Amino acid sequence: MSKNEFPACWQAGVKFMLLSETKSRRVSARRSLFLSVLCSAFLLLTITSKAQRLLTLEEAIATALQYNYDIILSRNDSAVAALDYSYRNAIFLPRVNGNVGATWNRNNQKQEFATGTKREGDVKTNNLVGSLTLSWTLFDGGKMFVTRDKAEELVRLGELGIKDQVINTVATVINTYYDIVRQKQQLRAVEETMSISQTRVDLSQRKLDIGVGAKPDVLQSKVDLNAQKAAQLRQLTLILQLKETLNQTMNVAPGSAYEVSDSIPINPNILLGDIQNNIENTNTTLQFLKKNIEIADLTVRERKAERFPIVSFNSAYNLNRTNNDIALNPALPLFNRNRGYNYGFTATIPILNNRNTQRLIRQAELNVQYQQLIFNNQKSLVNLDVLNAFRDYQLQKQALELEESNILLAKENVSIILETYRLGQATYLQLREAQKSLEDAYNRLIAARYNTKLAETELLRLKGDLVR
Numbered sequence: 001m002s003k004n005e006f007p008a009c010w011q012a013g014v015k016f017m018l019l020s021e022t023k024s025r026r027v028s029a030r031r032s033l034f035l036s037v038l039c040s041a042f043l044l045l046t047i048t049s050k051a052q053r054l055l056t057l058e059e060a061i062a063t064a065l066q067y068n069y070d071i072i073l074s075r076n077d078s079a080v081a082a083l084d085y086s087y088r089n090a091i092f093l094p095r096v097n098g099n100v101g102a103t104w105n106r107n108n109q110k111q112e113f114a115t116g117t118k119r120e121g122d123v124k125t126n127n128l129v130g131s132l133t134l135s136w137t138l139f140d141g142g143k144m145f146v147t148r149d150k151a152e153e154l155v156r157l158g159e160l161g162i163k164d165q166v167i168n169t170v171a172t173v174i175n176t177y178y179d180i181v182r183q184k185q186q187l188r189a190v191e192e193t194m195s196i197s198q199t200r201v202d203l204s205q206r207k208l209d210i211g212v213g214a215k216p217d218v219l220q221s222k223v224d225l226n227a228q229k230a231a232q233l234r235q236l237t238l239i240l241q242l243k244e245t246l247n248q249t250m251n252v253a254p255g256s257a258y259e260v261s262d263s264i265p266i267n268p269n270i271l272l273g274d275i276q277n278n279i280e281n282t283n284t285t286l287q288f289l290k291k292n293i294e295i296a297d298l299t300v301r302e303r304k305a306e307r308f309p310i311v312s313f314n315s316a317y318n319l320n321r322t323n324n325d326i327a328l329n330p331a332l333p334l335f336n337r338n339r340g341y342n343y344g345f346t347a348t349i350p351i352l353n354n355r356n357t358q359r360l361i362r363q364a365e366l367n368v369q370y371q372q373l374i375f376n377n378q379k380s381l382v383n384l385d386v387l388n389a390f391r392d393y394q395l396q397k398q399a400l401e402l403e404e405s406n407i408l409l410a411k412e413n414v415s416i417i418l419e420t421y422r423l424g425q426a427t428y429l430q431l432r433e434a435q436k437s438l439e440d441a442y443n444r445l446i447a448a449r450y451n452t453k454l455a456e457t458e459l460l461r462l463k464g465d466l467v468r
Helices: 005-021 025-050 057-067 069-086 088-092 143-209 215-250 272-276 284-305 356-422 428-463
Strands: 095-112 118-139 310-324 335-348
Touching: 057 069, 057 143, 057 215, 069 088, 069 143, 088 143, 143 215, 143 284, 143 356, 143 428, 215 428, 272 356, 272 428, 284 356, 356 428
Parallel strands: none
Antiparallel strands: 095 118, 118 310, 310 335
16 A cells, blocks of 8 residues: 555545534434544555555466476476487387297007007196397488487477477466456555545545435445445455465465565567567477477478388297107107207398388378468468557557556546536536546556556567566
C-alpha cells in the first residue's frame, strides 16, 4: 500500500465528521465511527497480506524449471535417446553367442541280424552339445558409421526439445506472473475509484441533508459504489485464480500463499534487427526442424548403404559328446566326443529384392524434402510472428507513453471537479463523467503496460533469448 492510501482511507470518515455540524449530527457521527472501524479492519488485512512471502519472478521461473511437468516429460523423452547414444559404439563390436544342450534318452531296442543273432534290451544314452559362435560385421557399406552419427543427432534433437519446452514454460510463467501484477494494479485502480464514489455519496448526502441536493444523485452514487465493490470482489477472485494457474505451472501445492511484485518492468530498447539477426540458429523451433532435416539425410545414407555387400567374419567352437551305457551294435562306440573350432568369412551380396531397397531410398529422399518444406514454412511463420510482435510492441510502447501522461490529466481533472462539486460549482453529471474518464484511463494504462510486456516476452521467446 502506498503512503497516499493510508490518509485516503480515513478521508471519508473525516468528511462524515464534518456532517455532524448539520441537523443529522448523531447519524453522521455513527457513520463516521463505523467507517473508521471498517478502514481499520481493511488496513489490518492489508498489513497481514503484506506479511506473506514475496515471490519474485526469478524464483517462479526457477521453481518451474525444476518441477514443471512438461519439462520433466521432455527430459524423460530425451533420456531415451541419450541411452541409445551411450551404446553407439556397440554396433562395431562382434556378436558372441553361446549355446548348450543336454539330452537323455532311454530306448528299448530289439535287433535281428542276418547271421541269426538276436539282441534285445534297454539302451540309455546321454548327449551333450555346446557351441560358442562369433559373428563380426566387417563391412556393410558404411551403415554402421551412419547409424552411430544418427544416434548422436537424436541426442541433440532431444536437447533442443527440452530447450524449446523450457523457453515456452518460462514465457508462460512470465505472462502469468505479470498478469497477476496487472490484476493487482487493476484492483488498486478499482479501490481508488471506490474512494471517489464514497466521496460522491458523502457529498450527495450532505447536499440532500442541507436541502440543496436531490435524492436520485444519492441513490445513483450508492449504485455506482456497489458496482465498484462487486468489481473489487471480481478482481480478488481473479487474482486467486491466476495464482492457482501459476502454482500449476510451477507444480507447487495448490493454495500456496505468496505475494507478487507491484510493478511491470519494460525494456524499451528492443530493435527489430537484433531479433531478426541469425534467428534461424537461435529460434528453438527452427533449430529442431533443421535437426530433423539432418537426421532425414542420415536415414537416406543408411538406406543407400543397403546396396553394398555385407562382409562378416564368423567363428565357432563346438562340443558334442555322446555316452551309451551299452552298445547293441558292436560297430557303434560306447563313448563319442567331438570338439573343435572353425572360422571363415561370409559375404552377403544383394542381387534382387524386388527393388525394395530402391523404394526405401526414394521414401527417405521424399522425407528429406518433406522436412525441408516444414522448415521453410515454419521459418516463414516465425518471421511473420516477429514482425507482428514487434509492431505490437511499438504500438503498446506508444500507447503506454500516451496513457502515462493521460492518467495525470484524468487525476487532475477528477480532483478539480471534485472540489468544484463540493463548492456547488459543478454538476453531479460532470463529477460522474470525470470519474468514468479516470476509470477508463486506468484500464487503458494497465492494459498498455501488460500488453507491452507480452509483446516483449514474445519477441524474446521467438528469438530464443529467454533462456541462455
